[in-house]
Amino acid sequence: MSTLFCRNLQRRFGKTVAVAGVDLDIAAGEMYGLIGPDGAGKTTLLRMLAGVLKPDAGTIRMAGVDVVRQPERVRSLLGYMPQRFSLYADLGVLENLLFYADIFGVRGAERRQRIERLLAFARLEDFRDRPAGQLSGGMKKKLALACALIHRPRVLLLDEPTNGVDPISRREFWDILADLHLEGVTILVTTPYMDEAERCQRVGLMHEGRILRQDTPSALQTWVPGRMLAVYAGDLAAIAAAVASFPGHLDHHTYGDRLHVFVAPDLTDPEAALAEHLRACGLSFRQILSDTPRLEEAFIHLIAHREDESIRAGARLPSVEL
Amino acid sequence: MFIQILNLTWKELIQLRRDRFLMLFLIVAPTLQLVLLSHNAARGVRDLTVAVLDLDQSNLSRELVAMVDNTREMRVLYHPRHRQDLEQLIADGLAQVGLVIPPSFTRDFYRLGPQPAQLQAILDGSNLLVGSNGGRVLEGVVQRFIADHLGPAAEALDLGGVEVVTTAAFNPAFDYRWFTLPSMLVFITYQVALVVAATGFVREKELGTLEQLIVTPLRRPELIIGKALPAVVVAFFNFLVLYAVIRLGYGVPMRGAFALLVGTSLLFVLAVVAQGTLVSVLTHTQQQAVLIVFLMAILEVTLSGYLLPVENMPLVMRGLAQVSALQHHMTLVRAIILRGATLPMIGGHVLALAAFAVVGYAVAWRTFTRSL
Ligand SMILES: Nc1ncnc2c1ncn2[C@@H]1O[C@H](COP(=O)(O)OP(=O)(O)O)[C@@H](O)[C@H]1O
Numbered sequence: 001m002s003t004l005f006c007r008n009l010q011r012r013f014g015k016t017v018a019v020a021g022v023d024l025d026i027a028a029g030e031m032y033g034l035i036g037p038d039g040a041g042k043t044t045l046l047r048m049l050a051g052v053l054k055p056d057a058g059t060i061r062m063a064g065v066d067v068v069r070q071p072e073r074v075r076s077l078l079g080y081m082p083q084r085f086s087l088y089a090d091l092g093v094l095e096n097l098l099f100y101a102d103i104f105g106v107r108g109a110e111r112r113q114r115i116e117r118l119l120a121f122a123r124l125e126d127f128r129d130r131p132a133g134q135l136s137g138g139m140k141k142k143l144a145l146a147c148a149l150i151h152r153p154r155v156l157l158l159d160e161p162t163n164g165v166d167p168i169s170r171r172e173f174w175d176i177l178a179d180l181h182l183e184g185v186t187i188l189v190t191t192p193y194m195d196e197a198e199r200c201q202r203v204g205l206m207h208e209g210r211i212l213r214q215d216t217p218s219a220l221q222t223w224v225p226g227r228m229l230a231v232y233a234g235d236l237a238a239i240a241a242a243v244a245s246f247p248g249h250l251d252h253h254t255y256g257d258r259l260h261v262f263v264a265p266d267l268t269d270p271e272a273a274l275a276e277h278l279r280a281c282g283l284s285f286r287q288i289l290s291d292t293p294r295l296e297e298a299f300i301h302l303i304a305h306r307e308d309e310s311i312r313a314g315a316r317l318p319s320v321e322l
Numbered sequence: 323m324f325i326q327i328l329n330l331t332w333k334e335l336i337q338l339r340r341d342r343f344l345m346l347f348l349i350v351a352p353t354l355q356l357v358l359l360s361h362n363a364a365r366g367v368r369d370l371t372v373a374v375l376d377l378d379q380s381n382l383s384r385e386l387v388a389m390v391d392n393t394r395e396m397r398v399l400y401h402p403r404h405r406q407d408l409e410q411l412i413a414d415g416l417a418q419v420g421l422v423i424p425p426s427f428t429r430d431f432y433r434l435g436p437q438p439a440q441l442q443a444i445l446d447g448s449n450l451l452v453g454s455n456g457g458r459v460l461e462g463v464v465q466r467f468i469a470d471h472l473g474p475a476a477e478a479l480d481l482g483g484v485e486v487v488t489t490a491a492f493n494p495a496f497d498y499r500w501f502t503l504p505s506m507l508v509f510i511t512y513q514v515a516l517v518v519a520a521t522g523f524v525r526e527k528e529l530g531t532l533e534q535l536i537v538t539p540l541r542r543p544e545l546i547i548g549k550a551l552p553a554v555v556v557a558f559f560n561f562l563v564l565y566a567v568i569r570l571g572y573g574v575p576m577r578g579a580f581a582l583l584v585g586t587s588l589l590f591v592l593a594v595v596a597q598g599t600l601v602s603v604l605t606h607t608q609q610q611a612v613l614i615v616f617l618m619a620i621l622e623v624t625l626s627g628y629l630l631p632v633e634n635m636p637l638v639m640r641g642l643a644q645v646s647a648l649q650h651h652m653t654l655v656r657a658i659i660l661r662g663a664t665l666p667m668i669g670g671h672v673l674a675l676a677a678f679a680v681v682g683y684a685v686a687w688r689t690f691t692r693s694l
């Protein structure tokens with residue numbers, strides 16, 4: 001039986017449907033990544049799973065406990081790190097840790113040991129007395145994680161834990177999560193970064209309150225129909241204009257020094273055909289390689305595809321929120 | 323430059339309009355205050371409760387009593403038979419003015435004795451309004467009484483007549499501060515308790531720390547109590563310091579039991595902190611909470627009996643005053659400090675405070691549980 005389980009979870013705020021029926025089955029020890037654009041409902045979903053927000057409908061079970069009915073019973077096995085910084089800014093690093101240790105009933109030698117371990121783990125030993133509000137973005141996030149880990153939870157819910165953090169701290173943070181994963185902690189993490197999602201065992205794509213697809217990161221990439229070709233060239237703007245008229249062209253995006261072109265899967269030898277087409281347009285390029293699409297492209301494709309479908313089904317386009 | 327200032331002003335106005343609480347504060351509160359205060363001011367002194375000890379029992383003395391009763395300012399409600407009964411009525415706060423008509427009243431009035439008749443007026447000196455107005459009202463009645471019965475000639479010749487000898491019970495020197503300081507003691511304690519409690523929860527909400535607190539093993543009632551206790555401690559400490567200041571610094575007497583004052587004050591602080599907690603649970607920002615506290619303070623001061631005793635308020639306001647914790651506590655603190663009241667004499671007020679505390683926490687708890 002899965003450690004974290006929910007069925008048909010729903011929540012609206014006034015007219016906004018934040019979560020529109022989500023099912024999840026996360027196995028013990030699994031690391032599950034939830035990606036989705038802003039406003040997809042990730043935070044709302046996590047808050048309901050943590051027992052902080054009551055769902056309008058649906059059931060949640062964490063280690064067999066009904067979270068909606070008895071949120072108190074999962075407190076000791078759950079660690080939750082909200083999206084917003086939620087520690088006491090005027091208390092020091094150590095004071096914050098001591099406060100949460102006391103509330104969770106971690107006392108005496110055990111308390112000292114765990115705090116030392118977490119300080120080392122989060123590389124905050126040298127900042128014990130610094131007020132939490134004066135830490136850098138990355139240190140704040142690591143302190144928040146340390147506080148969420150003080151009672152050795154078996155399940156971790158992390159809401160955009162690396163948002164606004166520099167790449168090196170992000171890497172560090174994910175190394176910490178990897179250690180926790182190896183210790184057998186079940187982790188559900190939301191992230192806007194695709195490279196982070198690729199470090200999870202399973203990824204769910206959330207959009208407009210629903211989970212569109214969930215699978216392993218490598219399987220998600222194969223959902224993009226067609227093949228992806230990378231065109232390396234100097235004048236990408238001219239190439240982009242020309243590929244649009246290539247027969248079998250589906251989509252394209254620029255990527256630094258190259259252009260990713262999605263083409264219909266039934267073409268034979270698409271590299272050669274595209275090269276021919278570009279030369280016919282009088283354009284020069286360095287090379288064309290076949291490549292696997294990145295998760296990000298799979299993600300954008302899935303969402304764009306879904307919006308096309310809803311237009312075809314006569315549904316209104318989602319309104320743009322300012 | 324000037325345009326930029328206007329842009330900023332416009333943005334501020336848009337934000338103000340969005341904040342319903344703020345609008346409530348900026349428009350409704352001052353209007354309410356104006357209406358309530360003008361109501362009080364226009365009424366002036368009214369319906370002071372009077373107990374008369376008539377030792378003369380003559381037609382003339384009965385006419386005087388009727389004349390007192392016929393004024394707008396006074397109502398004769400009690401006719402005690404003994405002086406102790408009269409004093410008890412004042413001590414219990416039932417009568418605000420005690421009037422003693424001496425046995426020689428008729429004789430002295432018609433100048434048959436050695437001096438004018440002496441009316442003894444005992445005013446409730448624990449009450450600002452009575453203390454400062456009771457004597458004046460009686461003087462006016464006596465002037466008319468003399469004019470009616472002796473005529474202008476007698477008056478001009480200074481024949482016979484009545485004079486009023488006024489004493490203020492509980493405050494013989496009419497020290498103004500004895501009225502005001504016990505009330506200020508209560509009001510400041512009230513404000514501190516309310517502000518600290520009202521900003522407690524909402525600060526955690528605003529900072530986002532409540533989100534983290536909720537997933538700890540602390541249960542909802544524990545969270546509420548944990549946030550309420552600091553406010554209780556701070557406000558109660560404040561009360562003790564202020565009490566020492568008015569006793570030692572200003573020489574205000576303490577006629578009742580200190581333990582009773584401490585016990586009721588603790589109950590009062592608990593009740594006010596309950597109200598503050600409710601405000602904190604209902605609001606979203608500290609600014610909203612503070613503004614609501616201001617609004618509450620304005621209303622409660624008007625209803626508190628500080629400016630106008632509850633007995634002398636219009637009926638509607640008297641009803642509203644019954645649900646004001648500040649009113650109950652101010653009344654009972656003045657009674658304990660100046661009149662030496664004991665628990666049975668102030669039992670009703672104590673019960674009211676206890677009820678406010680219980681209801682306040684129950685509602686705050688329900689609201690908090692539902693808000694998540
Ligand atoms: N407390 C709230 N009150 C009103 N609307 C909310 C609240 N929380 C979230 N929403 C709305 O619900 C939708 C989903 O938000 P959220 O769960 O924060 O998405 P995400 O975390 O994926 O960015 C958004 O449209 C957001 O505006």
Ligand SMILES: [Mg+2]
Binds near residue numbers: 043083159160
């Ligand atoms: Mg979010």
